[in-house]
Amino acid sequence: xxxxxxxxxCTGTGGMAAGGENVLSLFRNALLSAGIDAxxxxxxxxxxVGCRGFCGMDLLVDVIVDGKKITYKYxxxxxxxxxxxxxxxxxxxxxxxxxxxxxxxxxxxxxxxxLSQCGEIDPEDINAYIEVGGYDSLKKVITSMTPEETISVIxxxxxxxRGGAGFPTGLKWEICHRKKxxxxxxxxxxxxxDPGAFMDRSVLxxxxxxVLEGLTIGAYSIGAEEGYVYIRAEYPLAVNRLRKAIExxxxxGFIGNDILGKRFNFDIKIKLGAGAFVCGEExxxxxxxxxxxxxxxxxxxxxxxxxxxxxxxxxxNVETLxxxxxxxxxxxxxxxxxxxxxxxxxxxxxxxxxxxxNGLIEVPLGITLREIIFDIGGGIEGxxxxxxxxxxxxxxxxxxxxxxxxxxxxxxxxxxxxIMGSGGMVVLDETNCMVNTAKFFLEFTQAESCGKCTPCRVxxxxxxxxxxxxxxxxxxxxxxxxxxxxxxxxKTSSLCGLGMTAPNPxxxxxxxxxxxxxxxxxxxxxxxxxCRDLITYSIxxxxxxxxxxxxxxxxxxxxRGIRKKTxxxxxxxxxxxxxxxxxxKFKAIMKS
Amino acid sequence: xxxxxxxxxxNYRNNEGNIITILQDLExxxxxxxxxxxxxxxxxxxxxxxxxxxxxxxYAQFHLKPRGKNIITVCxxxxxxxxxxxxxxxxxxxxLDIPAGEDxxxxxxxxxxxxxxxxxxxxxxxxxxxxxxHGKMTLDKLMRDLKSINTDE
Numbered sequence: 001x002x003x004x005x006x007x008x009x010c011t012g013t014g015g016m017a018a019g020g021e022n023v024l025s026l027f028r029n030a031l032l033s034a035g036i037d038a039x040x041x042x043x044x045x046x047x048x049v050g051c052r053g054f055c056g057m058d059l060l061v062d063v064i065v066d067g068k069k070i071t072y073k074y075x076x077x078x079x080x081x082x083x084x085x086x087x088x089x090x091x092x093x094x095x096x097x098x099x100x101x102x103x104x105x106x107x108x109x110x111x112x113x114x115l116s117q118c119g120e121i122d123p124e125d126i127n128a129y130i131e132v133g134g135y136d137s138l139k140k141v142i143t144s145m146t147p148e149e150t151i152s153v154i155x156x157x158x159x160x161x162r163g164g165a166g167f168p169t170g171l172k173w174e175i176c177h178r179k180k181x182x183x184x185x186x187x188x189x190x191x192x193x194d195p196g197a198f199m200d201r202s203v204l205x206x207x208x209x210x211v212l213e214g215l216t217i218g219a220y221s222i223g224a225e226e227g228y229v230y231i232r233a234e235y236p237l238a239v240n241r242l243r244k245a246i247e248x249x250x251x252x253g254f255i256g257n258d259i260l261g262k263r264f265n266f267d268i269k270i271k272l273g274a275g276a277f278v279c280g281e282e283x284x285x286x287x288x289x290x291x292x293x294x295x296x297x298x299x300x301x302x303x304x305x306x307x308x309x310x311x312x313x314x315x316x317n318v319e320t321l322x323x324x325x326x327x328x329x330x331x332x333x334x335x336x337x338x339x340x341x342x343x344x345x346x347x348x349x350x351x352x353x354x355x356x357x358n359g360l361i362e363v364p365l366g367i368t369l370r371e372i373i374f375d376i377g378g379g380i381e382g383x384x385x386x387x388x389x390x391x392x393x394x395x396x397x398x399x400x401x402x403x404x405x406x407x408x409x410x411x412x413x414x415x416x417x418x419i420m421g422s423g424g425m426v427v428l429d430e431t432n433c434m435v436n437t438a439k440f441f442l443e444f445t446q447a448e449s450c451g452k453c454t455p456c457r458v459x460x461x462x463x464x465x466x467x468x469x470x471x472x473x474x475x476x477x478x479x480x481x482x483x484x485x486x487x488x489x490x491k492t493s494s495l496c497g498l499g500m501t502a503p504n505p506x507x508x509x510x511x512x513x514x515x516x517x518x519x520x521x522x523x524x525x526x527x528x529x530x531c532r533d534l535i536t537y538s539i540x541x542x543x544x545x546x547x548x549x550x551x552x553x554x555x556x557x558x559x560r561g562i563r564k565k566t567x568x569x570x571x572x573x574x575x576x577x578x579x580x581x582x583x584x585k586f587k588a589i590m591k592s
Numbered sequence: 593x594x595x596x597x598x599x600x601x602x603n604y605r606n607n608e609g610n611i612i613t614i615l616q617d618l619e620x621x622x623x624x625x626x627x628x629x630x631x632x633x634x635x636x637x638x639x640x641x642x643x644x645x646x647x648x649x650x651y652a653q654f655h656l657k658p659r660g661k662n663i664i665t666v667c668x669x670x671x672x673x674x675x676x677x678x679x680x681x682x683x684x685x686x687x688l689d690i691p692a693g694e695d696x697x698x699x700x701x702x703x704x705x706x707x708x709x710x711x712x713x714x715x716x717x718x719x720x721x722x723x724x725x726h727g728k729m730t731l732d733k734l735m736r737d738l739k740s741i742n743t744d745e
Contacts, residue, residue, distance in 0.1 A: 055714020198711030275652030291610020
């Protein structure tokens with residue numbers, strides 16, 4: 001019988017959706033009923049861990065017997081018994097359920113700093129974090145460093161804001177530190193609104209204490225006694241874990257009065273966002289914490305001069321703060337050894353869309369898009385052609401294949417018409433329509449525009465109308481030029497970042513995929529066969545077996561035919577929902 | 593109702609609340625923001641009701657009409673979009689007979705909502721049935737899940 005057994009079950013949002021909680025308790029029960037260390041003492045543990053990144057293979061479970069780790073993928077409740085019986089009791093891992101090369105390739109080119117403990121430790125237990133060196137950096141800072149020394153380490157590391165704009169973190173702290181005020185605030189911006197980005201959620205779910213530690217070090221540096229975490233209510237699990245973490249941290253004396261016996265007081269409150277994308281903008285976020293409509297205001301004054309309730313305020317993103325403890329621990333030079341000349345360190349990206357390996361990755365800045373998409377991501381799903389990668393969410397743009405060898409950093413992405421943003425990377429393949437993609441983002445920004453300034457409120461609406469016209473086959477000659485002109489004015493005259501970047505998806509798709517726009521306008525044709533008004537569905541006689549699956553599935557009763565005879569689609573009834581296309585096993589449904 | 597409102601008011605006073613926290617408590621308690629509750633708070637706190645409505649209509653989280661017994665949320669994030677979430681959404685509206693421009697069926701049994709991004713892009717497309725996250729959704733699976741909600745009742 002083995003001496004030490006550890007089982008780690010992913011319970012991030014992805015893991016939970018794949019039944020993580022259930023599998024966790026099944027493992028506990030199976031070990032109990034097998035009579036293996038019924039008490040779950042130090043020698044045998046079943047732990048929930050946070051997101052380990054590879055959400056596409058959930059549920060992932062690590063079984064570690066005497067230090068030898070085996071990872072199982074797609075674990076389902078009914079697989080638990082066999083894993084316990086064969087692997088844990090008899091010592092024969094279940095080979096057919098183990099992860100394969102793609103899992104290891106996914107991790108090969110990654111460098112994990114922020115994510116280093118995500119998926120390794122129990123996020124709901126502060127002791128697990130302390131055991132791996134957690135809160136050591138806070139101790140170091142408070143007991144042996146002045147705020148100025150702390151700021152200088154962060155400055156020298158070259159850390160830049162990971163929320164998107166890339167402002168140097170140390171400099172921001174320094175400016176606020178120098179301000180004289182009876183009160184200062186520090187806010188952690190966890191209003192991760194970019195669709196397609198989930199690094200902040202994963203860090204908060206997987207290692208919330210690292211963020212709290214970074215926030216407290218920041219507070220010490222600038223001289224704040226009150227801090228806030230402004231987090232989206234759409235992330236219930238992260239909120240829950242953050243609450244627990246703050247409570248535990250307070251009990252241990254890492255936040256509260258006289259922290260670590262020194263004369264430093266700091267406490268953290270949680271503020272829940274109420275579902276407005278614009279609140280990720282710092283002045284809007286402040287308005288929202290103050291209980292108002294989350295509308296941005298003109299800057300200057302910047303929040304470091306006049307922020308929350310008019311006091312000097314620093315706002316840092318989750319990932320930025322999660323880097324801080326590691327920089328303090330390992331030194332500025334260590335951090336600066338990763339990355340490019342102007343962009344230091346590692347960055348977490350959410351790699352999703354049409355790639356084989358979907359998930360959260362952390363890579364040194366300066367890595368190429370090709371390495372990310374093809375080496376880590378494993379290439380395009382279903383052996384289709386790569387078309388573009390969308391970075392930076394609704395504020396970013398689409399980068400085509402010709403730039404695959406681009407080294408990723410803040411400046412290079414901006415040069416090709418996109419942005420780093422918070423780190424969303426959505427891969428598009430040949431079956432994605434670029435005009436439709438631009439329309440999708442404009443639907444988003446138009447709905448999320450707060451309405452305060454006219455260029456953004458009216459401009460995004462007009463952009464969307466033109467895109468709707470084009471995708472429905474009613475585009476006019478000159479529409480592309482109109483889009484470009486309008487985009488220019490919106491970019492240059494909007495009040496805040498939302499409006500200033502909203503046209504990016506339109507401009508970048510026009511720049512690199514003008515032919516697709518032209519096909520929609522001139523030929524009334526959607527080359528990727530996506531835009532609903534421009535396609536028709538039909539049934540290929542030679543492939544149809546008359547099985548009737550499409551007929552049963554059709555919600556509009558638009559399919560006719562008798563069993564074992566070729567079926568047909570009545571186009572006057574067809575609502576183009578695509579259900580038949582999905583259910584046909586014989587590929588007999590054609591989109592054209 | 594009076595009793596619940598008093599409780600929310602106490603919470604507001606004890607925890608340095610603001611209009612957003614009141615609205616969040618109302619939404620949590622009633623599932624939407626009843627007009628009479630807003631008027632009640634407006635009188636008690638001497639804050640114009642328009643300020644409450646201004647904030648309630650600004651944030652997506654607040655609803656001014658009662659919502660269905662079952663809430664189905666379709667993620668409209670980018671990853672879900674490129675994997676076909678729009679079709680899932682359209683199908684739900686047809687299947688549940690939800691009038692155009694509305695989000696709730698007439699019998700108040702179902703509400704279908706969009707959410708900007710749930711951050712579960714690794715398992716896109718994602719649909720949430722009454723707070724339970726379901727990943728890698730297909731039209732087929734959606735219909736089966738819908739059926740199981742219907743038969744559970």
